[in-house]
Amino acid sequence: MIRCNDVQEQAQDLTEAFFEQWRNVLSTGDFILGEEVTRFETWLSGRCNGAQIVSMNSGTDALILAMRAVGVRAGDEVITCANTFIATVGAIVAVGAYPVLADVEEDELISLQTIEPVLSDRTKAVVTVHLRGRPVDMVPITAACRARDIAVIEDCAQAIGTLIEGRQVGTFGDAAAFSFHPLKTLGGLGDGGALVTTSTKIAEYVRGLRNHGLRSRDEAFGFGLNTRLDALQAAALNIKTHYLDLWLQRRRAIATYYDAVLADTTTGSDLGRGKAGSAYYHYVVRSHRRNELQQYLAHKGIQTAVHYPTPIHCQRAWLASRSAVSLPVTERLAKEILTLPCHPHLSDSDVEKIAVAIRDFDLK
Ligand SMILES: Cc1ncc(COP(=O)(O)O)c(C=O)c1O
Structure with a gap:
């Protein structure tokens, strides 16, 4: 995995x-x-x-x-x-x-x-x-x-x-x-x-x-x-701390690769849109078929995550004690976002495999 x-x-x-x-x-x-x-x-x-x-x-x-x-x-x-x-x-x-x-x-x-x-x-x-x-x-x-x-x-x-x-x-x-x-x-x-x-x-x-x-x-x-x-x-x-800059560099290199390879897919590239200065703690794409995509990637041995599936105002903790709030962009994005692996221990072939899998999913 x-x-x-x-x-x-x-x-x-x-x-x-x-x-x-x-x-x-x-x-x-x-x-x-x-x-x-x-x-x-x-x-x-x-x-x-x-x-x-x-x-x-x-x-x-x-x-x-x-x-x-x-x-x-x-x-x-x-x-x-x-x-x-x-x-x-x-x-x-x-x-x-x-x-x-x-x-x-x-x-x-x-x-x-x-x-x-x-x-x-x-x-x-x-x-x-x-x-x-x-x-x-x-x-x-x-x-x-x-x-x-x-x-x-x-x-x-x-x-x-x-x-x-x-x-x-x-x-x-x-x-x-x-x-x-x-x-x-x-x-x-x-x-x-x-x-x-x-x-x-x-x-x-x-x-x-x-x-x-x-x-x-x-x-x-x-x-x-x-x-x-x-x-x-x-x-x-x-x-x-001695490794931090190397790790950040690797995260940025992986993000640059994903940006290039995913730009013309339906998930698109990172939602940060290549924003200068991003440290790529998460690399996040979006899909109307997010759950299906997540399952497809899991079958290919690729773990992904959703940060965060339930916005705070939709959590029980909020609803139990506070009045309802409507946040249309937040609510829409929560249903579509998917965090891809983007960390220094990924090999080039891992990163390529992830990008290819997303491109293949696009054709389905
Ligand atoms: C955006 C954000 N705020 C606050 C925290 C809380 O940090 P900690 O887990 O160190 O208390 C976290 C960490 O998990 C976080 O991601």
């Missing part, structure tokens, strides 16, 4: 390197935060234009603390999209705010045009999701939000390596949340995340909140979370 992700292969390739690094960590006795975590934060800061980094337990916690840091409070409205992982909206609910869902463009991304109809006097923040590693058009959104005193938080969980004019996303808004979940392009061997910000005030506040709100061992300035990054996770990530 050609698999949709390479989590296992990556872990196997790097097993020896992990154990060697972990032996050092074991000898220090520093298992939470510490040197490896500082090294990882310094590396991420370098990728993000020297921004401040507060690593933590997950991307979800980074979203929650980003919202608290920009002043989102109970009853505030926070705008985001519905075609995202549940955590984006879950984080808004976790701080007691009211999620307001905007539709997306045909490239699956939220835009100023889709946000504008749902802006209100109660809008406190907008969470832009760089879905699939595709860059949201941030500049008009941040300009419009700044003019209205609305905070902008970037959900960069899928966007390590995503660029806008050569600059890593994550410093266009007030704060950003990254995820280092094992499935991510840069994934640990367990949960991990980071808040990124250019604001020293936000960074210091969140650095306290990730550690129970403690300023020192015995002095708490507020009530926070226990969401620190473990040294063993940071050590694993510090090994993977």
